[in-house]
Amino acid sequence: MNPQQKDQWLSKDALLLSLSAFFADLGYQGVTALYPLYVVLELHKSPLLYGLISGLGFGVGSLFAYLGGRLGDKLPKKPIILIGNLGILCLAFSGIPSSLLPSGLLFMGGWWFRYFRTPPRRAMIITTTDPEHRTKVFGFLHALDIGGGMLSIVAAVILLALHVSAGHIIIFAAIPLIISSLVLLPVGKSRHYPLETRSNKLPADDSKEDSERIRRRRQKFMAILIAAGLYGFSFYNLGFPVLSAAKSSKLAVVGLVTYGIYLGVSALSGWFLGRLNLKGLRPLWRWGFLPSAFASILIALNAALHGGIWPLYLAVIILGLGMGAVETYEPSLAGSLRTSGDISSGMGWLSVARSFGQFGANFIMGALFLVSETYAYLFAAVMALAAAIILAVSELKFKT
Numbered sequence: 517m518n519p520q521q522k523d524q525w526l527s528k529d530a531l532l533l534s535l536s537a538f539f540a541d542l543g544y545q546g547v548t549a550l551y552p553l554y555v556v557l558e559l560h561k562s563p564l565l566y567g568l569i570s571g572l573g574f575g576v577g578s579l580f581a582y583l584g585g586r587l588g589d590k591l592p593k594k595p596i597i598l599i600g601n602l603g604i605l606c607l608a609f610s611g612i613p614s615s616l617l618p619s620g621l622l623f624m625g626g627w628w629f630r631y632f633r634t635p636p637r638r639a640m641i642i643t644t645t646d647p648e649h650r651t652k653v654f655g656f657l658h659a660l661d662i663g664g665g666m667l668s669i670v671a672a673v674i675l676l677a678l679h680v681s682a683g684h685i686i687i688f689a690a691i692p693l694i695i696s697s698l699v700l701l702p703v704g705k706s707r708h709y710p711l712e713t714r715s716n717k718l719p720a721d722d723s724k725e726d727s728e729r730i731r732r733r734r735q736k737f738m739a740i741l742i743a744a745g746l747y748g749f750s751f752y753n754l755g756f757p758v759l760s761a762a763k764s765s766k767l768a769v770v771g772l773v774t775y776g777i778y779l780g781v782s783a784l785s786g787w788f789l790g791r792l793n794l795k796g797l798r799p800l801w802r803w804g805f806l807p808s809a810f811a812s813i814l815i816a817l818n819a820a821l822h823g824g825i826w827p828l829y830l831a832v833i834i835l836g837l838g839m840g841a842v843e844t845y846e847p848s849l850a851g852s853l854r855t856s857g858d859i860s861s862g863m864g865w866l867s868v869a870r871s872f873g874q875f876g877a878n879f880i881m882g883a884l885f886l887v888s889e890t891y892a893y894l895f896a897a898v899m900a901l902a903a904a905i906i907l908a909v910s911e912l913k914f915k916t
Contacts, residue, residue, distance in 0.1 A: 585864015655790015
């Protein structure tokens with residue numbers, strides 16, 4: 517590769533996939549923030565039912581993530597990404613029904629399709645990106661991804677202030693979601709960088725060096741999956757802080773501002789941390805899992821002490837920092853431990869681990885929310901702290 521090629525850190529495919537993510541989040545992140553308000557304030561249903569819908573969206577989504585990952589290794593990735601992206605339109609239609617059952621099914625369906633397209637999308641970014649720049653590219657992807665979400669929240673805040681109902685605002689998400697899929701049409705022309713072709717299975721011969729290398733790689737990947745699952749248990753849908761903020765201020769629009777702050781900080785931290793190009797396990801647990809645990813503790817204390825909106829905003833800023841780090845370092849690190857034949861499946865297992873945790877998190881958070889907001893956020897803090905400890909111990913074991 518000549519120097520001029522090496523300077524091109526962002527391939528055309530990676531750029532298009534990132535732009536598609538921008539428009540997708542411009543659509544569905546607003547739905548994510550508005551949906552708890554729609555369920556609890558407009559349909560007058562319990563937060564527990566909202567938690568159950570969110571949990572099923574994530575939990576069953578793990579099966580779709582696994583399926584999308586497997587298909588991404590056996591079939592061309594682009595059609596799978598496109599099918600999944602188009603399916604996210606279900607989220608925009610969840611604001612049409614006036615009863616919870618059809619609305620909830622559409623909301624869950626949109627999340628299932630989102631999970632279906634995520635593993636092959638991550639795999640395509642990895643295979644079309646110079647290994648030296650993968651962390652930087654995932655930081656760029658996350659910045660555009662969440663930047664679109666932040667603009668979605670701004671639009672939702674303006675429309676709510678104009679007294680447009682949450683259900684009607686949700687429907688508007690269809691426009692950027694369609695654009696997101698159109699952006700994917702030219703994808704597939706970038707150069708592919710070779711990944712390791714050897715199997716992740718232990719060799720049949722007596723090659724101790726290969727056996728040890730593969731065993732350590734598998735153990736490290738498993739540690740990341742376990743930590744991702746535990747972090748998933750801490751990664752409650754931001755609809756819960758939205759409800760906390762709306763409840764504290766008695767204004768729905770304040771809840772949306774909380775979500776916008778979270779997305780903005782997450783986008784900026786992902787971009788900044790990606791450019792640092794830090795290696796190993798430490799950046800993931802130090803800048804991702806630990807801040808997330810600390811933020812949940814702050815939210816729990818704020819709920820217990822009735823601290824008001826400003827301490828909640830501070831906690832959400834820290835929570836956004838943690839999320840930006842996780843979305844930047846986790847897929848890049850996990851991808852470096854896979855081979856050319858199982859890169860998409862590996863990304864699928866990563867999504868499975870996270871979404872399985874999120875299924876439990878949202879259901880448990882919904883139940884605890886009815887008893888005490890403090891208990892709900894303390895549960896999330898313990899799970900994030902456990903994820904940080906798992907990776908910190910793994911770092912000592914693998915010296916990474």
